[in-house]
Amino acid sequence: MTPNPTIMQAVEKLGYRVTVGDVSSHAGLNVAEAGQGLLALASDAGGHLQVAETGDIVYQFPRNFREVLRNKYFQMRLREWWNKVWEVLFYLIRISFAVFLILSIALITITIFIIITAANSDRNGNNRSSSSRDGGLFFFPFPDLFWFFSPNYRDRQQQRQYQRHSQRSQESDLNFFEAVFSFLFGDGNPNANLEERRWQEVGAVIQNNQGAVVAEQVAPYLDNLGESYTQEYEDYMLPVLMRFNGKPEVSPEGQIVYYFPELQVKASKTRHQSVSTYLEEFPWRFSAASSGQVMLAAGLGVLNFVGALILGVLIADGTAAAQLGGLVVFVQGIYWLLWGYGAGFLGVPLVRYFWIQWRNKKLAARNRDRLSRSRLLANPDDGLQRKINYAQQFATEKVIGSEDLVYSSETDLIDQEIERSAQIDAEWQRRLQEGSGE
Structure with a gap:
């Protein structure tokens, strides 16, 4: 399996130590695709797996992994x-x-x-x-x-x-x-990379809210939400849930919030990503x-x-x-070739000019639509605010440090077991001392 260039770029930008959630939210990739891509990249580039006590996995890559791949893959x-x-x-x-x-x-x-x-x-x-x-x-x-x-x-x-x-x-x-x-x-x-930008910004919004959002926070980055009566059921959130393995939760008032467990696991503490208030298409x-x-x-x-x-x-x-x-x-x-080129040289830009005017009108309408949805968040009403507050109950962030690891493919398993047993003994001694002190 040829390494995914998008995943490679995400690994480099995130400091060569990542989780599936890190890469999925940063690159806007499907969680399953990000997981498979990281496994393939780790296998081919000499990466290492680090397993935490919770069972979460961190991928550690060498900084020269591109050179390793270049030497390995003729393609x-x-x-x-x-x-x-x-x-x-x-x-x-x-x-x-x-x-x-x-x-x-x-x-x-x-x-x-x-x-x-x-x-x-x-x-x-x-x-x-x-x-x-x-x-x-x-x-x-x-x-x-x-x-x-x-x-x-x-x-x-x-x-x-x-x-x-x-x-x-x-x-x-x-x-x-x-x-x-x-x-x-x-x-x-x-806007050739519009879909890539869309999912990157959606992923950033989810991570900035610690993995728990309401539909109104994601809607400014989506299109084709359906008619007004269908928007009440929030069906447009289904592609987001499928891409990032999200789960819906219903509040006591019957409102739906969404949280994404895999995007809540990080390899390192990161700042909030800068993200625009809505997805803007460039004219x-x-x-x-x-x-x-x-x-x-x-x-x-x-x-x-x-x-x-x-x-x-x-x-x-x-x-x-x-x-x-x-x-x-x-x-x-070759006269007709010269004449045809001359006519096309003037005709193509003329047709393209009117086509651009028509396309920009539609583009501007979509931008206005997404902007209007983002303004709902600037001054949320009481119902929306209660919904956002309920979503925050599911917001969490799990950062996996070296002290949380129980296994890493970087070192020998026997050495890890010895080190782990020493940690367990030290923990038991601490608890015994606390018990005797009482």
Whole structure:
């Protein structure tokens, strides 16, 4: 069984000495999954089991357990190698869109220049004196095209000043090539680890309340609670109970509280974990690029698409390409690829912009719903306060120290028995002395 990376990270953050409850609440994992994962990790990484008098188990891991696993598992070494290779490949994929955009603009511009220059040369050869007056199909787009693509110096100065102002108001760590990819496809799902965050925060809430909570304390981190009449039965707590092996308890007033025995056992005393009052989903951003970079990418996209349209007019009849050959024939052969890329370069961000607006509206509604539930805890009514007080009767924290251990796989069993017998004798002597003193 390959070690679970989430459990490995939890072990490191918790100081290499953990219980199943520690890992389950910290990582938001199912208790059974955390238990199996810790057993597998201890077996593979040379960890040790420490058993307390109560029967609770603590797992002790060496600080170099990752190195032990790396030497043992070829699959883990292969995964780490592939992660490094994929980082490079993915970066090349990201910058390839900007590279192709630049190549597309260059090919279109050069081809248009070649066609128009050839057309002008033909007219100059036929009638040099009338060449400036008799403009044809291949002539009139040329000056307009370069005027549009090459604004004067003052316009360029104003554009650079605007970009510098935009960068001050919205800094970006992306270079031009990365910004183009961000403009096209965004920067990934900001809530990709939402479920992981959800269960981590639920686990933190349970531990901060010493393993005993009411449904209202957990509700701000959950979704799909059902209709108002079904929420009274608190069915939405069932996944929480299953994940963390919780148990319900009914108060004399008929209210239900929940406690989680396995999350009440800890390997060491810990402070309360910092946890937000509700699970907040982060809004989708159109792009992490600065506004100046977005405008530049959009401007180049428009430039590329307009150039493709003009080129399509110039090569529509195929005569120019047949006469000039070479690069013009090549560009004519891939024209629809260039046109399609130009259309997609503008179409994809446009569609994505409206999709993000729609998605953020739904996201904001879910955030408001969870926030409204969290506000019930800020000023609880008398009924809720009595419910919370009743839950505190089941709140407890059991910290297993070295003095509580009866067995550890770190030392020989005979040595442990000798040490244990000495402890038992000392305890008997203390009790005898207390009895004789009375």
